[in-house]
Amino acid sequence: MSASEKGPExxxxxxxxFVTDQEVRWCPGCGDYGILSAVxxxxxxxxxxxxxxxxxxxxxxxxxxxxxxxxxxxxxIHGRAPAVxxxxxxxxxxxxxxxxxxxxxxxxxGGNHLIHVLRRNVGLKILMxxxxxxxxxxxxxxxxxxxxxxxxxxxxxxxDRPFNTxxxxxxxxxxxxxxxxxxxxxxxxxxxxxxxxxKGTAFVEIYQNCNIFNDGAFDYMREKEVRDDATLTLRHxxxxxxxxxxxxxxxxxxxxxEVVTVGKDGVMEKDIMxxxxxxxxxxxxxxxxxxxxxxxxxxxxxxxxxxEAYEDGMDKQIRDAVERRGAPDLRKLLDAGDTWxxx
Amino acid sequence: MDTDxxxxxxxxxxxxxxxxxxxxxxxxxxxxxxxLTGNQFTNTTAIAGNDLSTLPDFPAEIRAPAGxxxxxxxxxxxxxxxxVFTPGDAPDVLVAMNPAALRVNLADLKKGGILIxxxxxxxxxxxxxxxxKVSPLEDGSLAxxxxxxxxxxxxxxAALKETELNAKEIDRCKNFFALGMMxxxxxxxxxxxxxxxxxxxGKQPKFQQANALALKGxxxxxxxxxxxxxxxxxxxxxxxxxxYKNISGNSxxxxxxxxxxxxxxxxxxxxxxxxTPASDILHELSMFKxxxxxxxxxxxxxxxxxxxxxxxxxxxxxxxxxxxxxxALKTEAIGLATMVELPIVINNIQRGGPSTGLxxxxxxxxxxxxxxxxxxxxxxxxxxxxTPGDCFWIAFEAARIAIKYMVPVMVLSDGYLANGAExxxxxxxxxxPEVPVHFASDPATFKPYLRxxxxxxxxxxxxxxxxxxxxxxxxxxxxxxxxxxYDPVNHENMIHLRTEKVARVVQDIPDLVVNGExxxxxxxxxxxxxxxxxxxxxxxxxxEGHAVSSIHLRHLxxxxxxxxxxxxxxxxxxxxxxxxxxxxxxxxxxxxxxTIGYNKVQGKPFKEAEIRVRIMDLLESx
Numbered sequence: 013m014s015a016s017e018k019g020p021e022x023x024x025x026x027x028x029x030f031v032t033d034q035e036v037r038w039c040p041g042c043g044d045y046g047i048l049s050a051v052x053x054x055x056x057x058x059x060x061x062x063x064x065x066x067x068x069x070x071x072x073x074x075x076x077x078x079x080x081x082x083x084x085x086x087x088x089i090h091g092r093a094p095a096v097x098x099x100x101x102x103x104x105x106x107x108x109x110x111x112x113x114x115x116x117x118x119x120x121x122g123g124n125h126l127i128h129v130l131r132r133n134v135g136l137k138i139l140m141x142x143x144x145x146x147x148x149x150x151x152x153x154x155x156x157x158x159x160x161x162x163x164x165x166x167x168x169x170x171x172d173r174p175f176n177t178x179x180x181x182x183x184x185x186x187x188x189x190x191x192x193x194x195x196x197x198x199x200x201x202x203x204x205x206x207x208x209x210x211k212g213t214a215f216v217e218i219y220q221n222c223n224i225f226n227d228g229a230f231d232y233m234r235e236k237e238v239r240d241d242a243t244l245t246l247r248h249x250x251x252x253x254x255x256x257x258x259x260x261x262x263x264x265x266x267x268x269x270e271v272v273t274v275g276k277d278g279v280m281e282k283d284i285m286x287x288x289x290x291x292x293x294x295x296x297x298x299x300x301x302x303x304x305x306x307x308x309x310x311x312x313x314x315x316x317x318x319x320e321a322y323e324d325g326m327d328k329q330i331r332d333a334v335e336r337r338g339a340p341d342l343r344k345l346l347d348a349g350d351t352w353x354x355x
Numbered sequence: 356m357d358t359d360x361x362x363x364x365x366x367x368x369x370x371x372x373x374x375x376x377x378x379x380x381x382x383x384x385x386x387x388x389x390x391l392t393g394n395q396f397t398n399t400t401a402i403a404g405n406d407l408s409t410l411p412d413f414p415a416e417i418r419a420p421a422g423x424x425x426x427x428x429x430x431x432x433x434x435x436x437x438x439v440f441t442p443g444d445a446p447d448v449l450v451a452m453n454p455a456a457l458r459v460n461l462a463d464l465k466k467g468g469i470l471i472x473x474x475x476x477x478x479x480x481x482x483x484x485x486x487x488k489v490s491p492l493e494d495g496s497l498a499x500x501x502x503x504x505x506x507x508x509x510x511x512x513a514a515l516k517e518t519e520l521n522a523k524e525i526d527r528c529k530n531f532f533a534l535g536m537m538x539x540x541x542x543x544x545x546x547x548x549x550x551x552x553x554x555x556x557g558k559q560p561k562f563q564q565a566n567a568l569a570l571k572g573x574x575x576x577x578x579x580x581x582x583x584x585x586x587x588x589x590x591x592x593x594x595x596x597x598x599y600k601n602i603s604g605n606s607x608x609x610x611x612x613x614x615x616x617x618x619x620x621x622x623x624x625x626x627x628x629x630x631t632p633a634s635d636i637l638h639e640l641s642m643f644k645x646x647x648x649x650x651x652x653x654x655x656x657x658x659x660x661x662x663x664x665x666x667x668x669x670x671x672x673x674x675x676x677x678x679x680x681x682x683a684l685k686t687e688a689i690g691l692a693t694m695v696e697l698p699i700v701i702n703n704i705q706r707g708g709p710s711t712g713l714x715x716x717x718x719x720x721x722x723x724x725x726x727x728x729x730x731x732x733x734x735x736x737x738x739x740x741x742t743p744g745d746c747f748w749i750a751f752e753a754a755r756i757a758i759k760y761m762v763p764v765m766v767l768s769d770g771y772l773a774n775g776a777e778x779x780x781x782x783x784x785x786x787x788p789e790v791p792v793h794f795a796s797d798p799a800t801f802k803p804y805l806r807x808x809x810x811x812x813x814x815x816x817x818x819x820x821x822x823x824x825x826x827x828x829x830x831x832x833x834x835x836x837x838x839x840x841y842d843p844v845n846h847e848n849m850i851h852l853r854t855e856k857v858a859r860v861v862q863d864i865p866d867l868v869v870n871g872e873x874x875x876x877x878x879x880x881x882x883x884x885x886x887x888x889x890x891x892x893x894x895x896x897x898x899e900g901h902a903v904s905s906i907h908l909r910h911l912x913x914x915x916x917x918x919x920x921x922x923x924x925x926x927x928x929x930x931x932x933x934x935x936x937x938x939x940x941x942x943x944x945x946x947x948x949x950t951i952g953y954n955k956v957q958g959k960p961f962k963e964a965e966i967r968v969r970i971m972d973l974l975e976s977x
Binding site: 034078088096100102104332334337347353354 | 398401402404547591594595596597598599600601610613614617618622624626643644645646647649651653654655657658661662663664665666667668669670671673687688690691695781782784787817818819820821822823824825826827828829830838839
């Protein structure tokens with residue numbers, strides 16, 4: 013590969029370095045603005061030369077993302093970003109490849125590619141903007157829209173049941189799964205940093221408000237006055253406590269989770285489940301099933317498990333083959349097998 | 356190793372006849388190992404120095420019910436001491452392992468031809484499974500052939516009685532007994548096959564011993580008994596000097612891409628989803644890891660090509676392999692590669708269609724799909740190899756054009772080329788074409804869509820290059836800058852530029868050479884795998900004094916620069932194709948001339964005789 017490496021004197025990058033001269037064309041008030049700003053803030057912190065970043069997207073509002081990032085970028089076709097990014101990462105493990113897409117792009121038309129990239133554990137960071145609606149095609153229901161939702165294409169309410177995105181990702185053997193919210197700036201950046209550190213596929217679901225076609229979809233958990241009681245922030249090694257007074261928690265008895273209050277009915281802090289990102293998959297899955305209105309919505313890292321990344325496995329096979337069978341020799345290759353000579 | 360190259364005639368006193376050419380067909384149940392037997396006979400024949408061509412013909416089912424007509428698998432080889440162009444029209448020798456194989460294949464056997472039949476497989480149940488009421492061995496229907504009724508199963512059992520194999524395992528060795536007989540009949544050395552047995556079964560001594568015994572047993576049987584009164588010798592062909600190997604089209608494509616990758620200095624990436632008859636390319640390439648080849652078995656056809664496009668963005672020599680139904684799925688992504696102008700090679704190993712069609716049979720009916728099968732104006736260069744060995748060179752040509760013009764290139768092979776084999780002269784390294792690559796690196800002059808004035812290709816700037824950060828995508832691009840543009844005039848300009856770029860590939864492809872007189876009454880125009888049948892037919896007729904010429908297109912888009920001029924020098928243009936006239940349509944539309952189609956869509960290649968008859972009809976008519 014002739015891509016040149018930057019010397020040790022890599023200049024310190026700032027957010028400005030990641031802003032393009034292209035006019036951003038999302039609707040005013042769109043949740044995507046906040047996500048773009050967070051990504052542009054986090055990239056310069058990562059200590060990676062700018063030319064090593066690649067942002068790959070499919071189709072949809074979110075998929076315009078690469079045009080606004082001053083990195084290498086590829087706006088591909090609907091649903092296929094994970095597949096395009098896989099080819100890129102497999103050939104170029106030296107690159108930092110980020111995939112951006114919406115719930116329609118990654119869960120509907122691209123659902124197959126998403127589950128396979130997750131099971132393979134290709135070293136990609138996947139940011140899925142979930143606004144529970146089709147924005148670019150102007151307001152049809154999506155695979156994450158709630159049951160019964162009335163939209164342009166479901167005037168009598170949808171009869172589709174939605175995906176639980178985190179459950180789906182875990183079911184596909186994802187090694188890193190996180191959830192955050194477009195307006196939770198600090199938490200969003202923290203999740204981006206965690207994703208950046210992960211080897212293998214890092215999947216981050218970002219709740220994102222579409223103020224045109226599905227305004228207020230996440231008000232039940234992201235508005236200031238409800239936020240503390242309606243969200244549960246997952247922290248590795250910490251008990252699952254939440255609420256304004258930080259006294260409500262998740263207790264699991266006989267595999268059944270329930271919301272309890274510490275100090276009430278004899279419940280003590282030691283009864284509250286402690287979060288383990290690397291624990292059994294069943295536990296991670298249980299967390300993904302905590303859904304409103306019965307439970308607060310968990311945000312944070314559901315699972316963060318280190319497993320060999322796909323491209324590293326492939327590299328290893330190539331190194332082994334060279335060791336065993338020798339460096340490439342075209343002459344030998346052509347002559348291999350049964351040959352005979354005609355004088 | 357026990358080797359025996361003595362002529363059996365010398366041992367037995369029986370006569371050895373010298374023949375110029377022979378066509379043999381091995382036919383049996385899918386589980387009888389006919390493809391393996393055919394391949395072994397082919398390798399031995401290749402090493403003996405004959406020119407040859409093969410036609411494997413097997414069912415789509417892995418194991419259709421044993422002994423039934425749909426379960427019959429065949430392998431035909433045509434070998435000669437002079438030029439061989441096709442697998443042969445009609446076999447001189449038919450080996451039939453059961454009644455179903457006999458019933459399916461007998462009609463093709465030449466009158467008076469040699470028919471070797473495994474009589475142990477002609478019991479009442481075997482006949483019933485083949486839909487026969489009376490045994491053909493007894494009803495006189497084989498009277499016109501030289502029938503050799505051999506108790507293959509019983510003889511194999513006798514030969515292997517000392518081995519540790521069970522009855523079922525022993526019976527599975529009968530194909531090698533039959534092969535041993537054929538080696539005696541055609542005076543062939545057993546060395547190549549014995550070596551193969553050693554390699555294949557080295558870790559399972561009982562199978563190694565059993566297969567070797569079966570092979571030698573078959574030969575010894577012919578030597579000891581007088582089952583055959585004469586044997587045959589086909590002297591080596593006068594091939595051009597050099598080192599040769601026997602190669603199939605799929606192997607040659609795989610080898611070609613590895614070689615092209617080494618020549619251009621770019622690592623090879625294959626994104627592919629298994630599909631008949633293309634999967635062998637994936638299998639072969641997955642073995643070349645020490646050449647840095649990365650093969651990715653994708654979750655579907657779309658991911659196969661999408662990953663290749665991603666790899667090309669990263670600076671790889673990227674290819675995808677499939678057959679017609681897979682191309683249908685890859686269509687949108689081919690459009691993307693056209694729009695972002697990245698080099699990939701799409702290999703379509705055509706098969707009978709539409710839909711699932713005839714997965715294991717050959718056809719060349721995807722030409723118009725390759726030309727027009729995308730939304731909007733999305734031309735791409737199209738190449739077609741003409742023989743199994745030519746697949747190696749087409750791989751190089753496709754890689755060279757894709758990289759030089761920054762364009763997706765389609766290669767149209769087919770099931771016949773993919774599985775058929777021929778002797779291939781191994782090239783010297785100095786014969787391999789150069790495939791120059793240039794990655795952009797200068798920020799002062801870089802614009803993502805600033806084109807080379809000669810080729811109109813845009814620069815290839817790969818991620819990791821400092822200060823060339825840029826965005827590409829499927830939305831229409833502004834000329835030069837590559838920014839998203841909805842400007843109507845710019846769009847029309849870009850449509851013209853992409854079209855003109857593909858048209859300019861003509862400056863990089865060789866002129867056609869006419870086989871025969873440069874002008875006259877009749878020109879036969881072919882493309883792809885019909886080459887052998889056309890050249891064979893035309894050569895035979897020319898040797899008989901008939902005035903007919905032919906040309907063969909390896910470049911379908913753009914056409915070679917001198918095609919129009921050649922066409923204009925002939926009164927009639929005959930185009931044999933395994934479709935309903937797709938090249939005819941392109942030539943008529945492009946050159947406003949009439950053509951005469953000769954169309955066959957039976958899942959089988961043309962026979963030389965069929966084309967000869969058609970040519971004579973035209974020569975004799977006004």
